[in-house]
Amino acid sequence: MRSQFDNGGANGPDMGKMVEQVSDAFRRNLRRLGPIAAGVLLLLIAATGFYSVGPGEQGVVRTFGRETGKTAPGLHYRIPFIQQKDVVNMQQIRRIEIGFRGKQRMPHEALMLTGDENIVEAQMIVQYRVKDPTKFLFRLKDPEQVLHTTAEVALRSMVGRTKIDDVITTGREKVQEETHSWLQKLMDEYDSGLTITDVKLQMVDAPDEVKEAFHDVVRAREDKEKLINQSKGYKADIIPKARGEAQKIERAAEGYKEQRILRAKGDAAKFDSLLAEYTKAEKVTRERMYLETMEDIMGKVHGKVVVDRDLAKGALPVLPLGQKAIGAMTGGK
Helix, strand or coil: CCCCCCCCCCCCCCHHHHHHHHHHHHHHHHHHHHHHHHHHHHHHHHHCCEEEECCCEEEEEEECCEEEEEECCEEEECCCCCEEEEEEECCCCEEEEECEECCEECHHHHEEECCCCCEEEEEEEEEEEECCHHHHHHCCCCHHHHHHHHHHHHHHHHHCCCCHHHHHCCCHHHHHHHHHHHHHHHHHHCCCCEEEEEEEEEEEECCCCCHHHHHHHHHHHHHHHHHHHHHHHHHHHHHHHHHHHHHHHHHHHHHHHHHHHHHHHHHHHHHHHHHHHHHHCHHHHHHHHHHHHHHHHHCCCCCCEECCCCCCCCCCCCEECCHHHHHHHCCCC
């Protein structure tokens, strides 16, 4: 018995002819749909070339790996597979941490030697932004890692020139400024394309082993400065007062001097006028001077007693002239 798939069989389809018919139909459809499919594929590939640059960003276009242009914020196009684009945020303030990561301390970065050969633990934050996207993308392999290493070097250099007291207390601002300047200079020499916006020391302190003893020294020094300032304040207060008192005494002395001079001149003028009168009438003037003098003296004496020595011998006749004596003699009447 023959199989129903036998080409010679009258009851079954001829498979060879069927395959040939299908192949012919596929070739006809491929010739008709091929250009459409290719066009759709090319359109999809072309659509992937669009990209956008946001506000504060800048795009860098490379053609076969070589920079060929920069693009501003907006919608732009690049040729797929031929051109590549990099978008860099120019306004973003970035930061790195030296000596710590979050709340974790990094002693291998933080421990440094000061100019007077003491050890301090310093932590610092560096803030920066991209100034030149070309240099940032192509000059250094890892610009942020280079910045981190360079910032540590700059800080160690500045701390190594400064005494420990200045680093921890009054010299912090100077260390920050000099570190900022030196770090920016180094990054410019490396063509990093970065601008250092701020350098801030977070913590500068003695190591844990000697921290308490060092703080005792700092507190004693602060107490010393406090006492010195109090003394200066007392000096500034007492000296003006003393000068004012001295000037007051000088003015009083000058016034007393003028008073004595004027009085002396008045007495001299009085004496001159009296002398002129005495020369004219000696006896009368002498008598008047005597009476005036006795009046002046006796007017200051209270309870006067007048004794007449020509009375009886051995007795003391008393003539009480004062009010108290008269009252006593009259019984207070």
